[in-house]
Amino acid sequence: MSNRILIYGSYGYTGRLVTEQAVADGLDPIVAGRTAAKVERQAVEYGLDHRVFSLTSPQVVAEALEDVSVVLNCAGPFAETSGPLVDACLETGTHYLDITGEIEVFETIAARDEEAENAGVTLLPGVGFDVVPTDSLAAHLADRLPDATHLSLGFQGLDEMSPGTAHTAVDSLGEGGSVRRDGTIRQVPVAHDVRTIDFGDGPTTAAAIPWGDVSTAYYTTGIPNVTVYIAQPERAVQFMRLSNELGWLLGTRPVKSVLHGLVDRFVDGPDKTARAEATTYVWGSASNGDETVVSRMRTPESYEFTAQSALHLVERVRDGDAPTGFQTPAGAFGKDVALAVDGVERTDE
Numbered sequence: 001m002s003n004r005i006l007i008y009g010s011y012g013y014t015g016r017l018v019t020e021q022a023v024a025d026g027l028d029p030i031v032a033g034r035t036a037a038k039v040e041r042q043a044v045e046y047g048l049d050h051r052v053f054s055l056t057s058p059q060v061v062a063e064a065l066e067d068v069s070v071v072l073n074c075a076g077p078f079a080e081t082s083g084p085l086v087d088a089c090l091e092t093g094t095h096y097l098d099i100t101g102e103i104e105v106f107e108t109i110a111a112r113d114e115e116a117e118n119a120g121v122t123l124l125p126g127v128g129f130d131v132v133p134t135d136s137l138a139a140h141l142a143d144r145l146p147d148a149t150h151l152s153l154g155f156q157g158l159d160e161m162s163p164g165t166a167h168t169a170v171d172s173l174g175e176g177g178s179v180r181r182d183g184t185i186r187q188v189p190v191a192h193d194v195r196t197i198d199f200g201d202g203p204t205t206a207a208a209i210p211w212g213d214v215s216t217a218y219y220t221t222g223i224p225n226v227t228v229y230i231a232q233p234e235r236a237v238q239f240m241r242l243s244n245e246l247g248w249l250l251g252t253r254p255v256k257s258v259l260h261g262l263v264d265r266f267v268d269g270p271d272k273t274a275r276a277e278a279t280t281y282v283w284g285s286a287s288n289g290d291e292t293v294v295s296r297m298r299t300p301e302s303y304e305f306t307a308q309s310a311l312h313l314v315e316r317v318r319d320g321d322a323p324t325g326f327q328t329p330a331g332a333f334g335k336d337v338a339l340a341v342d343g344v345e346r347t348d349e
């Protein structure tokens with residue numbers, strides 16, 4: 001097996017950032033995706049090897065990965081793309097990483113742990129902003145309070161979405177929220193809990209959302225009760241709650257189709273200046289009923305963080321630093337995993 005890295009979905013918004021960073025880091029990745037014109041243009045622009053393949057034929061996907069050490073999947077929605085790539089990776093002995101934040105995707109990949117162990121393959125979904133900083137903070141809080149039974153995590157500063165993030169959000173409309181209770185993922189209404197959180201700049205309103213850590217934090221820490229919050233203005237929280245009432249409508253195909261069309265027309269993702277100027281704040285609290293510990297993190301803008309973090313973990317997996325089987329970022333690399341990204345700071349209250 002070579003030590004080559006293949007970036008699938010390399011020409012999407014996030015894939016492009018990852019590819020640019022990989023080239024700057026001298027990683028010489030293979031760029032790949034299903035649309036020939038887009039892959040070829042990017043390959044020529046950066047002088048990289050490329051592969052064009054869709055994910056419909058298992059044989060074609062496996063052939064494309066035969067000599068690849070690590071795949072980084074940047075093509076979302078990952079509910080559609082992760083299955084075929086994981087299947088192929090298990091067949092070819094290729095390590096699989098992606099930047100998903102989708103709870104069902106984490107759970108589906110986690111269920112393949114034994115297969116991955118047997119194949120000597122690492123399956124490491126969630127190497128972007130969702131879930132590296134929060135997973136890292138969860139592990140840190142569990143370390144500070146080893147008998148914690150309740151974990152709350154939150155973040156502030158995701159102001160602008162990329163097209164793929166917006167499409168994934170549209171796909172999840174009408175599905176409600178999720179939390180982990182007594183070790184089991186439970187369905188709840190969106191924004192079923194609204195609270196005040198101090199992310200480091202004074203108290204602000206935050207609402208519960210079905211973020212990836214509802215799945216991953218349990219694997220990393222064993223804490224059986226997990227809720228994740230996003231800072232939102234009151235008006236946005238009211239809209240989130242309204243979406244519970246309108247779930248039957250928002251979840252229908254015609255409405256989603258209109259919303260996907262609006263995303264295609266109007267969502268470009270944050271530009272270079274916006275990415276350079278923004279900061280993201282992460283907060284976490286662990287409690288055992290008697291005692292509560294709180295820690296915070298500041299990170300670069302979320303897409304900048306994603307590009308750096310994903311490549312850092314790709315390199316560590318390629319270099320043989322990760323255990324095989326299903327892994328979470330902090331489960332594989334410890335509680336300081338997010339601190340490897342330039343500009344990340346963690347503080348304890």
Ligand SMILES: NC(=O)c1ccc[n+]([C@@H]2O[C@H](COP(=O)([O-])OP(=O)(O)OC[C@H]3O[C@@H](n4cnc5c(N)ncnc54)[C@H](OP(=O)(O)O)[C@@H]3O)[C@@H](O)[C@H]2O)c1
Nearest residue numbers: 009012013014035075076099100128129130162163164165
């Ligand atoms: N975890 C995190 O922190 C984080 C950060 C950033 C993004 N994301 C997620 O990453 C995903 C991509 O976001 P983005 O804004 O970069 O998206 P984007 O600009 O819309 O690009 C999507 C990419 O995925 C490819 N793709 C989509 N469906 C596919 C399929 N069925 N088979 C093969 N390729 C497929 C597209 O290829 P074509 O153009 O050929 O269709 C394109 O390359 C989203 O799900 C987003 O939520 C997560």
